[in-house]
Amino acid sequence: MGRWEHALALPDLVVSSVSSDEPVLLRETVKHAMVARKNRALLLMDLGVPRNIDASLADLYNVYLYNLDDLTEVVRQNRAAREEEIPRAEHIVDEHVMKFLSWQASVELVSLLDVLRTRVKEERAAFLRERMEMLTHFRPEEREKMELLMDELLEKMLMRPAEKLRNEKKLQKKIQNVDALRDLFLDDRERS
Numbered sequence: 001m002g003r004w005e006h007a008l009a010l011p012d013l014v015v016s017s018v019s020s021d022e023p024v025l026l027r028e029t030v031k032h033a034m035v036a037r038k039n040r041a042l043l044l045m046d047l048g049v050p051r052n053i054d055a056s057l058a059d060l061y062n063v064y065l066y067n068l069d070d071l072t073e074v075v076r077q078n079r080a081a082r083e084e085e086i087p088r089a090e091h092i093v094d095e096h097v098m099k100f101l102s103w104q105a106s107v108e109l110v111s112l113l114d115v116l117r118t119r120v121k122e123e124r125a126a127f128l129r130e131r132m133e134m135l136t137h138f139r140p141e142e143r144e145k146m147e148l149l150m151d152e153l154l155e156k157m158l159m160r161p162a163e164k165l166r167n168e169k170k171l172q173k174k175i176q177n178v179d180a181l182r183d184l185f186l187d188d189r190e191r192s
Contacts, residue, residue, distance in 0.1 A: 008033035008042065017047035027057040034060060045071075112182055113162050120154045 008014065008030065018024055025044070034042065039062050046053040046067040058065040128135075128147065135143055 004029040005033045005036055009036045013043045015045045016052040018052050020052060023052055023054040025053040027054050030057045030063060031060060116158055124150055
């Protein structure tokens with residue numbers, strides 16, 4: 001067994017890139033090595049220019065020969081496959097951006113509703129304090145019940161628009177509506 005046959009008996013992959021005008025790995029050499037390998041598959045990658053491996057050995061059983069042109073084609077095919085996936089990837093990104101923006105609008109809505117609730121309760125308390133002398137003919141438990149009814153009414157008035165906003169499918173409209181509510185009900189110090 002020659003040097004090449006012995007060297008080719010073990011590896012399953014051989015990469016060749018030497019400076020030579022003639023092929024350094026010939027058909028007969030690989031044919032003898034395949035006998036020693038018991039025809040176990042052998043992958044040869046010829047990166048040499050000019051070619052380092054005899055192209056005629058590619059038809060040997062269980063020998064797979066690839067050169068720079070083959071690798072360039074694989075790269076081209078992989079690039080084309082990746083480019084075909086770009087629209088799908090963009091769709092996934094757009095979908096997640098929309099979900100995030102929708103979540104963000106919902107968070108802003110919850111925050112706005114909390115501020116509005118606080119403001120409405122403060123306004124209700126101020127309203128009752130100003131009119132307390134007119135309510136002297138009511139017993140304390142009746143006044144408390146009246147306050148609870150007012151709270152219930154105010155909460156109901158806040159919940160209906162909030163539900164409409166939560167169920168709004170068009171994100172841009174949802175964001176515009178949250179901004180409109182903020183502009184309508186809050187002063188500058190409460191907006192920040």
